[in-house]
Amino acid sequence: MAEAHTLAVIGAGNMGGAFVRRVVRVGAVAAAQIVIADADSARAKALADETGVRLAKDNAEAATAAEYILVVVKPGVVPSVLKDIASVLRAEQTVVSFAAGVTLGKMRGALGELAPALVRVMPNTPALVGEGISAVAAPGVARERVTKLVGVLEAAGQVVEVEEKLMDAVTGLSGSGPAFVFVLIEALADGGVAAGLPRPIAHQLAVQTVAGAAKLVQETGQHPGALKDAVASPGGTTIAGLAELERGGFRGLVATAVRASAARARELSREE
Numbered sequence: 295m296a297e298a299h300t301l302a303v304i305g306a307g308n309m310g311g312a313f314v315r316r317v318v319r320v321g322a323v324a325a326a327q328i329v330i331a332d333a334d335s336a337r338a339k340a341l342a343d344e345t346g347v348r349l350a351k352d353n354a355e356a357a358t359a360a361e362y363i364l365v366v367v368k369p370g371v372v373p374s375v376l377k378d379i380a381s382v383l384r385a386e387q388t389v390v391s392f393a394a395g396v397t398l399g400k401m402r403g404a405l406g407e408l409a410p411a412l413v414r415v416m417p418n419t420p421a422l423v424g425e426g427i428s429a430v431a432a433p434g435v436a437r438e439r440v441t442k443l444v445g446v447l448e449a450a451g452q453v454v455e456v457e458e459k460l461m462d463a464v465t466g467l468s469g470s471g472p473a474f475v476f477v478l479i480e481a482l483a484d485g486g487v488a489a490g491l492p493r494p495i496a497h498q499l500a501v502q503t504v505a506g507a508a509k510l511v512q513e514t515g516q517h518p519g520a521l522k523d524a525v526a527s528p529g530g531t532t533i534a535g536l537a538e539l540e541r542g543g544f545r546g547l548v549a550t551a552v553r554a555s556a557a558r559a560r561e562l563s564r565e566e
């Protein structure tokens with residue numbers, strides 16, 4: 295009989311590895327209560343040595359007695375991982391997929407009639423520094439199971455619950471959004487350099503401006519439009535810059551980028 299664990303993490307790559315490190319570091323789940331499995335055994339061993347989590351010999355062993363089984367492999371690999379673990383799963387377990395575009399229906403199809411509770415999670419990369427946001431879709435899953443899972447996911451940042459049909463929109467906004475913000479940071483720094491600043495100072499100013507502006511919205515709870523109005527004085531410097539953003543269609547462009555990313559996520563979930 296396999297030893298019982300709270301979490302099995304199958305796929306200890308960028309996202310799975312970062313998640314395990316955060317969960318252990320903040321003490322959301324004790325290292326002894328986590329078991330990992332990964333096709334790349336050297337990578338998994340290094341993570342186990344670093345964090346103190348247990349290393350299973352294969353996916354089925356990791357899944358056998360875990361309360362929550364997190365599947366954190368690339369979307370195309372999810373069906374084969376589900377096949378590996380299908381025969382050891384029991385109804386009281388919960389399988390949680392982090393993979394973009396793999397629907398609960400597809401997971402249920404791969405696991406068959408005896409499927410345990412199934413949950414989809416869409417995290418984002420700021421999870422690496424504990425500032426992520428994850429969306430969770432868990433239709434029909436008992437509330438106490440979802441609540442306990444949300445508590446674990448909060449090790450990586452905030453958590454929101456959404457209907458599964460909104461997961462592609464989440465992918466477009468918070469999944470892809472960090473990349474859009476990285477481009478904004480780069481563009482702000484480039485503008486600063488063009489205006490005469492040395493690159494390292496321009497970079498530091500750009501990064502902290504974006505982080506600080508986000509924190510101001512978060513902590514004051516004010517509408518971003520109101521905060522924007524408050525810094526745009528008549529005939530001033532900020533309104534001159536804002537006029538250029540409007541001329542270039544900045545808002546429409548950003549909103550269209552989110553919609554394009556959501557549409558691509560929808561396409562991918564149909565292709566798989």
Ligand SMILES: NC(=O)c1ccc[n+]([C@@H]2O[C@H](COP(=O)([O-])OP(=O)(O)OC[C@H]3O[C@@H](n4cnc5c(N)ncnc54)[C@H](OP(=O)(O)O)[C@@H]3O)[C@@H](O)[C@H]2O)c1
Nearest residue numbers: 305307308309310332333334366367368369392393394417
């Ligand atoms: N990274 C992100 O920013 C991000 C954000 C949101 C969602 N996600 C989701 O998270 C999932 C993982 O992404 P990632 O960036 O962490 O990928 P990754 O770095 O490639 O990690 C996946 C790990 O799983 C291993 N693996 C492959 N096949 C396996 C199998 N059959 N059984 C067990 N382990 C297996 C891989 O080993 P090999 O390298 O040897 O194949 C690799 O170590 C994806 O589905 C993605 O959609 C990621």
